[in-house]
Amino acid sequence: xxxxxxxxxxxxxxxxxxxxxxxxxxxxxxxxxxxxxxxxxxxxxxxxxxxxxxxxxxxxxxxxxxxxxxxxxxxxxxxxxxxxxxxxxxxxxxxxxxxxxxxxxxxxxxxxxxxxxxxxxxxxxxxxxxxxxxxxxxxxxxxxxxxxxxxxxxxxxxxxxxxxxxxxxxxxxxxxxxxxxxxxxxxxxxxxxxxxxxxxxxxx
Amino acid sequence: xxxxxxxxxxxxxxxxxxxxxxxxxxxxxxxxxxxxxxxxxxxxxxxxxxxxxxxxxxxxxxxxxxxxxxxxxxxxxxxxxxxxxxxxxxxxxxxxxxxxxxxxxxxxxxxxxxxxxxxxxxxxxxxxxxxxxxxxxxxxxxxxxxxxxxxxxxxxxxxxxxxxxxxxxxxxxxxxxxxxxxxxxxxxxxxxxxxxxxxxxxxxxxxxxxxxxxxxxxxxxxxxxxxxxxxxxxxxxxxxxxxxxxxxxxxxx
Numbered sequence: 237x238x239x240x241x242x243x244x245x246x247x248x249x250x251x252x253x254x255x256x257x258x259x260x261x262x263x264x265x266x267x268x269x270x271x272x273x274x275x276x277x278x279x280x281x282x283x284x285x286x287x288x289x290x291x292x293x294x295x296x297x298x299x300x301x302x303x304x305x306x307x308x309x310x311x312x313x314x315x316x317x318x319x320x321x322x323x324x325x326x327x328x329x330x331x332x333x334x335x336x337x338x339x340x341x342x343x344x345x346x347x348x349x350x351x352x353x354x355x356x357x358x359x360x361x362x363x364x365x366x367x368x369x370x371x372x373x374x375x376x377x378x379x380x381x382x383x384x385x386x387x388x389x390x391x392x393x394x395x396x397x398x399x400x401x402x403x404x405x406x407x408x409x410x411x412x413x414x415x416x417x418x419x420x421x422x423x424x425x426x427x428x429x430x431x432x433x434x435x436x437x438x439x440x
Numbered sequence: 441x442x443x444x445x446x447x448x449x450x451x452x453x454x455x456x457x458x459x460x461x462x463x464x465x466x467x468x469x470x471x472x473x474x475x476x477x478x479x480x481x482x483x484x485x486x487x488x489x490x491x492x493x494x495x496x497x498x499x500x501x502x503x504x505x506x507x508x509x510x511x512x513x514x515x516x517x518x519x520x521x522x523x524x525x526x527x528x529x530x531x532x533x534x535x536x537x538x539x540x541x542x543x544x545x546x547x548x549x550x551x552x553x554x555x556x557x558x559x560x561x562x563x564x565x566x567x568x569x570x571x572x573x574x575x576x577x578x579x580x581x582x583x584x585x586x587x588x589x590x591x592x593x594x595x596x597x598x599x600x601x602x603x604x605x606x607x608x609x610x611x612x613x614x615x616x617x618x619x620x621x622x623x624x625x626x627x628x629x630x631x632x633x634x635x636x637x638x639x640x641x642x643x644x645x646x647x648x649x650x651x652x653x654x655x656x657x658x659x660x661x662x663x664x665x666x667x668x669x670x671x672x673x674x675x676x677x678x679x680x681x682x683x684x685x686x687x688x689x690x691x692x693x
Contacts, residue, residue, distance in 0.1 A: 249536050254514065282533075283561045316561075349640050349663065351563045351609045355443040355485055355693045375443065375693050377516060379538070379563045381609075396442055418516045418538065420480075 238262040238431060239274035241301065243291040247417075251280045251314070254417035258428045268300035276431060277304050280417075281316030285341065285382070286328025288316055298334065305336050308435045310408045315380055318404065318411030327382050337389050337406050341382045346397030351381045356394050358402040358414065364391035365433045366403060366410055366426055374426075376402075376412075376419035383413065408436040443693045444657055444685070445485035445664035446678050447642060448671045450475055450509075452491045452521070455501045459620065459669040469672050476509040479671070483678045484515060485693055488612070488642075488666060490541065490568075491521025492587055499528065503535045510536025518566055518612075526555045533560060541612055543568040544585040547592055547599070550606055557607030566642075567608035571596035571629055572616040581629055588616050596629070597636050604637045611641045612666065618646025620669065625652055630660025642666050650676070650684040657690050 238255050242248055242264045255262035262278075265271060279301065281288055292298050305311050313321045322333045325341035333341075344350045358374040360367035367374075378394070384401040386393065392403035394413070404411040410430060416423030450457045450472050457469040469475075472489065479487055489509060491502045499522045506519050519532045520541025529540045540560075546552045546567060557565045570588050571581040581596035600611055613633055615626035625646045634641050640663035643656040647667040656665045670676050682692040 247533060247536075247538060249534065250510065250538070253511065253536075257514065282538075282564065283559075287559075349638055351639070352442065353563065353610060353640050354445050354663065357441065379516070379609075381562060415516075415538075418514060420514050424514065 238276045238278055239270060240264045240278045240280060241271060241297065242266040243288060243295055243297060247282050248280060250417045251278060254424060254427055258424050258431070260428075260431050266295050266297070268296045271297060271300035272303060274304060275309060277301070277309065277311045279311065279313040279317035279320065281314060281320065283316060284327055285316065285319060285325040285333070286331040288320055289328070289331050289333060292320070302334060302336065305407075305409045306438045308408055308438045310430065310433045310435060311410065312430050313409075313411040314417070315413060315415055318413055319382060319384060321404070321409060321411050322384060325382055336409050337387070337404055337411070339384060339387050341384055344381055344383055344397055348397035351379055352396045353379045356396060356414075358392050358394055360392045362391045364403065364405045364410070366405070366412070366429050367392055368429070374422045376414035376416065376422055378414045380413060384411070407438045408433060441691050443485070443691050445642075446483075446653070446681060446692065447486045447488055447664055447666045448475075448479045448484050448678070449488040449490060449644070449666045449668045451668060452489060452502070452505060453493050455505050457672065458492070459672065469669070472505050473508040473511070475672065477512050479678070480513050480515055483682060483693070485664070486516045486518065487513060488518045488541070489520070493521070503531055506532060506535040506537055520566070520568055520612075524552070526552070526559050529556045529560060529564070533564070539564050539566050539610075541566040541568045542608075543570065546603070547583060547585050547594065550602065553603055553606040553608050557609070562607050562609040565608050566610045566612050567603035568612040568614070569596055569600060569603070570614045570616050573626075573629075581632075584616060597632050600633045601636050604639050608639065610639055611637065612644060613641055613662075615645035619644075621646055622648025622670070624648060625656040625660060625665070627655055627659040630656060630662050634661035640664065650681055653681060654685060654688045654690060657685070
């Protein structure tokens with residue numbers, strides 16, 4: 237079963253519907269104990285980095301999410317949910333992220349229209365259970381103004397003004413900058429693959 | 441490469457899809473959820489629902505329609521019509537909208553844009569602008585509200601720049617002169633706005649041929665195109681349109 241974290245920011249319903257579509261049971265929770273007991277955890281997210289972290293702290297969810305990840309259980313951060321996995325963001329200076337993946341989230345720049353809205357390429361660059369076929373080029377839906385650059389944890393890239401992380405992975409912690417729940421078949425297939433990933437040991 | 445988007449639009453009245461010409465003469469075109477399912481499978485890049493009745497009662501209907509439409513939709517959904525407060529925005533997001541379009545209320549109270557952007561993020565806020573050409577003696581476009589019934593006297597280009605500065609993440613730009621006429625988008629209006637802002641712009645009003653869509657991208661400089669009856673009546677399929685645009689060198693999904 238998939239547990240979807242509700243911290244008052246996301247478009248949970250769409251993630252729930254996508255899980256139903258791929259035939260996977262899913263439950264929504266904002267209870268830290270339920271998060272600690274979860275098998276597969278999804279951290280969705282729409283909104284601002286600072287406000288999201290404030291809600292996560294307020295609900296006592298930080299240590300529950302971090303403990304889940306450190307226990308090696310699968311976690312998928314979607315869009316803002318992926319950005320929250322990092323240390324901080326230019327969107328909300330002074331706010332500490334979940335510190336699961338080292339790095340700073342930056343503002344999109346480089347002569348392009350911001351937000352980045354629409355369907356763009358996702359190119360796998362390193363083996364990951366979410367992208368088993370390294371030659372498969374996906375086109376998925378993005379809507380965001382901030383990005384994670386190329387880091388050691390980058391497993392897929394996209395390009396919009398700059399080349400940046402479409403997806404990151406560290407152990408069984410996964411992040412996707414795009415919205416699989418809004419990316420038609422390509423997105424639903426990716427979600428299905430997440431539900432099949434195995435727990436992995438965590439190393440700092 | 442970021443693809444140019446093709447967006448079908450469902451105009452709703454009392455929960456049913458309707459289509460008018462220059463915002464009047466409404467004809468019923470059926471159930472929104474059925475249209476949505478068709479477009480989800482037809483290659484549409486997004487879907488827009490606009491409640492053009494936009495009364496208090498209509499908003500309740502709208503929430504139910506959004507829930508029904510979102511049920512089988514795995515592409516992004518933008519919803520607008522009668523949104524007056526940030527709480528209205530939240531209700532639509534909870535019902536399944538990914539983004540919310542603000543129009544009349546944002547013109548009367550521009551803070552609605554910044555309030556919504558702060559609470560839900562810039563990417564959530566689409567600013568809908570209905571523009572109509574002034575008489576030839578004073579070139580330019582005025583912003584209209586209340587479904588095109590009232591001229592605000594505001595300049596459309598200036599208003600576009602203001603909504604961007606207040607936190608809108610995208611502009612849905614409708615030419616009232618071209619709406620439903622199928623004689624082509626007002627590319628001059630599109631160009632004027634795309635040059636004035638650095639957020640994405642969706643072109644609306646006037647599409648009749650595949651060339652018109654290509655023109656909106658190449659001459660108008662827009663990021664997405666919106667059309668309604670042309671797709672609803674199956675006069676044109678999105679797949680055929682994308683094949684055409686692709687051959688013209690416009691990147692599509």
